[in-house]
Amino acid sequence: MSETQSAARRVTKTVKHNNGSVVEFTDPGQLDQAGGPAGSSMGQTSTRQVEQNGRNSAADDDAPARKADSAKDAPIEALRRMLQNHEDERQIVLLQDFPDPDALASAWAYKLIAKTYDITCDIFYAATLSHQENVALVKLTGLPARRWVAQSGETPDLSNYQGYVLIDTQGTTSQLVPIVQERGLPLRLVIDHHAPQGKLDAEVVDLRPHIRATATILTQYLQAGMLKLDRSISEHVKCATALVHGLRSDTNQLMYAAEAEFLAAAYLSRYCDGQLLSAILQASRSKRVMDVIERSLRNRKVQNSVSIAGVGYLRYDDRDAIPQAADFLGTEENVHTALVYGIVHDEDEEREVVVGSLRTNKLTLDPDEFIKEAFGQDNRGRFFGGGRSMAGGFEIPVGFLSGFYENSDYNRMKWEVFDTQIKQKLLRLVNPEDGEINTD
Numbered sequence: 001m002s003e004t005q006s007a008a009r010r011v012t013k014t015v016k017h018n019n020g021s022v023v024e025f026t027d028p029g030q031l032d033q034a035g036g037p038a039g040s041s042m043g044q045t046s047t048r049q050v051e052q053n054g055r056n057s058a059a060d061d062d063a064p065a066r067k068a069d070s071a072k073d074a075p076i077e078a079l080r081r082m083l084q085n086h087e088d089e090r091q092i093v094l095l096q097d098f099p100d101p102d103a104l105a106s107a108w109a110y111k112l113i114a115k116t117y118d119i120t121c122d123i124f125y126a127a128t129l130s131h132q133e134n135v136a137l138v139k140l141t142g143l144p145a146r147r148w149v150a151q152s153g154e155t156p157d158l159s160n161y162q163g164y165v166l167i168d169t170q171g172t173t174s175q176l177v178p179i180v181q182e183r184g185l186p187l188r189l190v191i192d193h194h195a196p197q198g199k200l201d202a203e204v205v206d207l208r209p210h211i212r213a214t215a216t217i218l219t220q221y222l223q224a225g226m227l228k229l230d231r232s233i234s235e236h237v238k239c240a241t242a243l244v245h246g247l248r249s250d251t252n253q254l255m256y257a258a259e260a261e262f263l264a265a266a267y268l269s270r271y272c273d274g275q276l277l278s279a280i281l282q283a284s285r286s287k288r289v290m291d292v293i294e295r296s297l298r299n300r301k302v303q304n305s306v307s308i309a310g311v312g313y314l315r316y317d318d319r320d321a322i323p324q325a326a327d328f329l330g331t332e333e334n335v336h337t338a339l340v341y342g343i344v345h346d347e348d349e350e351r352e353v354v355v356g357s358l359r360t361n362k363l364t365l366d367p368d369e370f371i372k373e374a375f376g377q378d379n380r381g382r383f384f385g386g387g388r389s390m391a392g393g394f395e396i397p398v399g400f401l402s403g404f405y406e407n408s409d410y411n412r413m414k415w416e417v418f419d420t421q422i423k424q425k426l427l428r429l430v431n432p433e434d435g436e437i438n439t440d
């Protein structure tokens with residue numbers, strides 16, 4: 001526990017204080033300890049740097065219920081005010097380029113909440129719904145998220161929007177963010193549970209790294225009365241089902257869920273459609289995803305209980321095979337952490353990027369720190385990746401060496417260079433001098 005605590009402390013240290021009219025909540029469950037819930041209003045700085053202790057929230061039991069409630073209400077009040085101040089506007093909601101069920105469901109819940117303030121939201125992501133379950137989720141529930149292809153004509157007219165919102169991301173995993181920033185759209189809101197990735201200039205930030213899924217945060221908004229779910233409204237039932245799927249998929253089928261996730265799931269169970277959920281979960285893997293998993297099995301190297309596998313080149317649409325392969329490698333006996341990476345090739349844009357995923361069930365390993373430590377930052381000071389509890393990911397542009405050539409020797413050599421370089425960086429952390437995996 002003490003290792004986890006110190007790791008968490010270091011993460012919160014990277015939270016930058018905002019100034020100006022920014023309301024930021026980091027880990028509101030702990031606000032009371034920092035001197036009571038933020039009674040903040042717009043135009044007042046209320047950033048609280050709260051020490052996150054990484055413990056299970058069950059440990060909050062001895063805190064008086066009223067106090068705990070008021071702490072939880074603080075971000076909700078800020079959110080209410082933001083929505084009131086922007087009634088009738090149109091917002092663009094951006095997700096990570098390859099959105100997962102947690103992101104998709106949470107964005108939908110936000111859209112429904114915002115609608116009660118006559119705010120219209122359009123949800124966009126840049127790349128593709130790579131995982132078969134995401135495709136099933138969107139198709140079966142009619143989830144209103146659309147693809148926005150950055151470098152093509154299929155872009156929304158940004159002059160229709162008055163602000164943008166980030167959900168389940170802080171913008172570092174979305175190539176759409178620089179585009180809306182360039183147009184001068186203000187960032188209204190960030191709701192996320194990943195470790196802080198740097199300064200956020202938003203009206204309201206509800207960032208809770210100790211929460212295991214963004215869907216938990218959105219469900220707490222619903223429970224607080226921001227939208228009264230109604231079982232007779234099909235859209236509500238579908239959104240609640242999507243939220244349950246989001247919760248499950250970010251916590252490995254609730255295996256790594258904390259009390260907050262179980263409470264959220266219990267609330268959603270009144271509205272969730274079990275048959276619909278099972279239909280989403282029955283989506284099967286494509287042959288190409290199976291092939292990537294096979295490659296990861298063949299290429300894996302296990303050292304110090306960490307399984308590392310490079311899988312070579314992948315098509316853009318199969319990118320999600322990487323985290324799926326990492327999930328699978330993590331199931332091997334005596335393996336607590338799996339890392340899988342490959343070069344993802346985007347045929348449309350002739351762009352290549354090394355994409356990697358980390359999965360761990362080792363409580364003392366902080367994926368965010370591990371990834372940041374292994375790969376560092378680019379020349380603009382942006383980290384190549386980060387993470388949340390149990391999972392992390394990275395993306396490294398291939399840049400000048402991008403492009404597939406007829407000459408297969410060239411492609412093989414290029415892969416070998418990247419493969420060697422990545423392994424070297426990872427093994428430095430996996431096999432340190434003292435023989436212990438060190439993320440401190």
Ligand SMILES: [Mn+2]
Binds near residue numbers: 103193214
């Ligand atoms: Mn998430």
